[in-house]
Amino acid sequence: MADAATIQTGDAPVRSPLPDARGHFGPFGGRFVSETLMAALEELEAAWRRYSSDPEFQAELDSDLAHFVGRPSPLYLCERLTEHAGGARIVFKREDLNHTGAHKVNSTVGQALLARAMGKKRVIAETGAGQHGVASATVAARMGMECVVYMGAEDIRRQAINVFRMKLLGAEVVPVESGSRTLKDALNEAMRDWVTNVDDTFYILGTVAGPHPYPAMVRDFNAVVGREARRQFQEEYGGLPDALVACVGGGSNAIGLFHPFIDDERVAMYGVEAAGRGLSGLDHAASLCAGQVGVLHGSRTYLLDDEAGQIRHTHSVSAGLDYPGVGPEHSWLKDIHRAHYVGITDDEALEAFHLCTRKEGIMPALESAHAVAYGLKLAATMSPDQTVLVNMSGRGDKDIHTVADLEGIEV
Amino acid sequence: MTANRIDRRFGELAAAGRPGLIPYVTAGHPAPDATVQIMHRLVAGGADLLELGVPFSDVMADGPVIQNACQRALDAGMTLDRVFDMVRAFREDDGDTPVILMGYMNPIERRGLDTFVEQARAAGVDGLLIVDCPSDEAGDTRAALAGQQMHQIFLVAPTTTDSRIERMVPLAGGFVYYVSLKGVTGSAALDADALAPAIERLRAHTPLPVAVGFGISTPAQAADVARVADAVVIGSALVKALDGCDSAEAAVAVAGEFAEGMRAALDAVGAASTGQVARA
Numbered sequence: 001m002a003d004a005a006t007i008q009t010g011d012a013p014v015r016s017p018l019p020d021a022r023g024h025f026g027p028f029g030g031r032f033v034s035e036t037l038m039a040a041l042e043e044l045e046a047a048w049r050r051y052s053s054d055p056e057f058q059a060e061l062d063s064d065l066a067h068f069v070g071r072p073s074p075l076y077l078c079e080r081l082t083e084h085a086g087g088a089r090i091v092f093k094r095e096d097l098n099h100t101g102a103h104k105v106n107s108t109v110g111q112a113l114l115a116r117a118m119g120k121k122r123v124i125a126e127t128g129a130g131q132h133g134v135a136s137a138t139v140a141a142r143m144g145m146e147c148v149v150y151m152g153a154e155d156i157r158r159q160a161i162n163v164f165r166m167k168l169l170g171a172e173v174v175p176v177e178s179g180s181r182t183l184k185d186a187l188n189e190a191m192r193d194w195v196t197n198v199d200d201t202f203y204i205l206g207t208v209a210g211p212h213p214y215p216a217m218v219r220d221f222n223a224v225v226g227r228e229a230r231r232q233f234q235e236e237y238g239g240l241p242d243a244l245v246a247c248v249g250g251g252s253n254a255i256g257l258f259h260p261f262i263d264d265e266r267v268a269m270y271g272v273e274a275a276g277r278g279l280s281g282l283d284h285a286a287s288l289c290a291g292q293v294g295v296l297h298g299s300r301t302y303l304l305d306d307e308a309g310q311i312r313h314t315h316s317v318s319a320g321l322d323y324p325g326v327g328p329e330h331s332w333l334k335d336i337h338r339a340h341y342v343g344i345t346d347d348e349a350l351e352a353f354h355l356c357t358r359k360e361g362i363m364p365a366l367e368s369a370h371a372v373a374y375g376l377k378l379a380a381t382m383s384p385d386q387t388v389l390v391n392m393s394g395r396g397d398k399d400i401h402t403v404a405d406l407e408g409i410e411v
Numbered sequence: 412m413t414a415n416r417i418d419r420r421f422g423e424l425a426a427a428g429r430p431g432l433i434p435y436v437t438a439g440h441p442a443p444d445a446t447v448q449i450m451h452r453l454v455a456g457g458a459d460l461l462e463l464g465v466p467f468s469d470v471m472a473d474g475p476v477i478q479n480a481c482q483r484a485l486d487a488g489m490t491l492d493r494v495f496d497m498v499r500a501f502r503e504d505d506g507d508t509p510v511i512l513m514g515y516m517n518p519i520e521r522r523g524l525d526t527f528v529e530q531a532r533a534a535g536v537d538g539l540l541i542v543d544c545p546s547d548e549a550g551d552t553r554a555a556l557a558g559q560q561m562h563q564i565f566l567v568a569p570t571t572t573d574s575r576i577e578r579m580v581p582l583a584g585g586f587v588y589y590v591s592l593k594g595v596t597g598s599a600a601l602d603a604d605a606l607a608p609a610i611e612r613l614r615a616h617t618p619l620p621v622a623v624g625f626g627i628s629t630p631a632q633a634a635d636v637a638r639v640a641d642a643v644v645i646g647s648a649l650v651k652a653l654d655g656c657d658s659a660e661a662a663v664a665v666a667g668e669f670a671e672g673m674r675a676a677l678d679a680v681g682a683a684s685t686g687q688v689a690r691a
Contacts, residue, residue, distance in 0.1 A: 022547060030547075030548050031547055031548060032516055032543045033471070033472070033543055033545065034471070034472035034542050034545070034566060034568075035545050035565065035566040035568045035571055035590065036566065036568040036570070036590055037472075038545055038547075038568070038570070038571065038575065039568065039570030039571065039572065040570070178475075178479075179468060179469065179482075184469065185469075188469055188470075188471045191472075192472075192474065195472065198570070294516075294520055294521060295515075295516035295517045295543065296517060297469075297471065298471075298543070303517075305517060305521065307521070308490055308491060308518060308521065309467075309491075309517045309518030309519070309520065309521030309522065310467065310468040310518065311469050311517070
């Protein structure tokens with residue numbers, strides 16, 4: 001069924017036909033939501049299937065991606081980081097150069113077009129780091145739609161710049177005070193809004209988590225990253241990269257990069273989770289590395305909970321990775337050993353943030369800095385004729401206050 | 412003679428032409444030592460079945476009132492085992508009133524579905540409503556419930572299509588829980604006029620009794636619902652009233668008054684429409 005939703009560009013390999021018709025990736029995924037949401041999800045799925053095979057819709061999406069987002073984003077050879085690691089070449093996919101500064105806009109442009117096609121006048125979104133909120137507010141502004149963004153109160157404190165950006169774009173930012181006051185609670189609140197206002201409201205979900213069809217739909221909108229990267233790599237370097245590296249919170253940038261390479265068995269894939277203060281304790285957000293299978297936010301997936309099944313508070317220096325669940329397709333890729341999932345601590349990510357900024361003149365988002373940190377480790381174990389492709393999923397401007405705070409610097 | 416207390420109770424209600432009253436309380440709210448007393452007082456005040464919420468950290472389909480109640484209960488140290496303890500304690504003095512557990516999937520799966528069902532049944536639970544387990548995902552729970560004399564109760568929403576109702580019916584037991592509005596628990600007020608045709612539509616698909624919940628907070632609203640449904644579920648309004656209580660005694664008194672107010676309104680309807688509810 002995913003094939004029906006694939007944007008056929010002629011350069012992608014045969015797609016893995018997951019999820020199945022009921023949204024399952026093996027034992028993962030599905031639609032674990034209250035009956036009150038089922039009709040909305042079925043309506044969304046029908047629209048998504050219809051428009052993803054509609055040439056007019058696809059032409060408009062392609063045009064928006066080119067002229068509004070600024071795609072294709074380039075590949076960039078990191079000569080000094082490569083030299084620093086002393087092994088494989090390190091190449092970035094520059095999603096940080098997209099309009100609004102991250103990969104999130106790939107999906108919000110697509111979802112907003114879908115919202116308009118479905119006749120919805122109001123969009124809502126949840127956000128952690130604020131990148132998805134900004135990307136949603138941006139497309140809503142452009143389409144003249146009302147936009148409400150739910151954001152954990154703790155994240156609002158951590159991401160003041162993005163909060164202001166959303167407000168400038170005309171969005172209402174609603175602080176969420178429940179639970180751990182972070183991304184998971186914002187997602188709960190957005191779902192509550194959606195179930196209440198389902199007639200006129202489109203929920204622009206920010207990641208590949210949630211109930212079917214979100215994991216597949218958000219993946220397909222983000223898969224432009226992997227399709228481009230695959231084609232660009234063949235043209236510029238020849239062949240395929242040896243390894244892909246991307247950070248994983250919910251997992252949208254990672255699945256976007258990975259998915260068009262899934263059938264390329266010799267391309268290794270590494271998803272980098274937030275190991276926070278270390279995987280041996282509880283202060284991390286690494287659901288694939290250290291969690292177990294359960295049900296959260298509408299899908300069966302790896303998650304972080306306590307022995308009673310209560311969802312745990314997580315920790316990461318990066319708000320965008322601070323999430324106790326993960327997209328169900330990642331759970332599947334882990335269990336079939338197609339992708340490997342690893343952890344990078346706060347300290348390692350911060351070190352990579354500085355290194356990347358100083359060596360390449362590219363300031364990564366703290367989320368993406370996790371991928372850079374692992375990319376450096378991995379490249380060091382490989383040979384100079386090999387290549388590690390790292391998804392530079394977002395730029396780090398939003399994080400300068402966090403970094404300054406951590407280092408005791410007044411900005 | 413049906414063995415499940417839910418079936419038995421709805422049979423009695425139908426025979427008596429009495430609209431059923433199903434209050435919901437979150438186990439452990441406002442305090443763990445109050446719950447069993449609250450349950451008894453609700454029954455004394457006129458409740459026919461009880462819905463007991465299993466606290467969960469991420470109650471996605473519930474509004475702020477029940478979310479807060481769950482958080483308070485968890486903060487007070489509520490666990491699944493203590494929920495079972497409460498049902499067991501309640502059963503020492505009440506062997507007739509059906510108890511339905513309402514909760515979310517993850518704590519149940521963490522216990523293990525089969526173990527959960529066995530322990531719940533042993534404690535005296537009669538029905539299970541897993542909010543985030545629609546009929547589409549209910550294959551595993553159906554298997555676990557088979558032969559356990561415990562019903563799985565499903566929600567039906569205003570937006571649920573006929574084909575979805577048909578798929579749900581073979582899995583459903585006890586009664587069908589009709590959600591009277593679009594939204595989370597405790598959000599807007601229900602639309603009584605839209606209710607009658609909606610319930611007629613449901614009855615065309617299933618002989619199970621129909622209970623209506625979400626958005627019912629006053630005796631007058633409960634009475635409106637009771638004119639067309641077999642039972643009325645009242646959750647957030649009661650939980651909100653209990654939330655202000657600073658002692659178990661106060662909570663028990665509030666619960667009693669609440670149930671009695673609702674009961675009086677329902678009885679007025681029952682008396683006025685003799686036989687209408689007694690479809691069976």
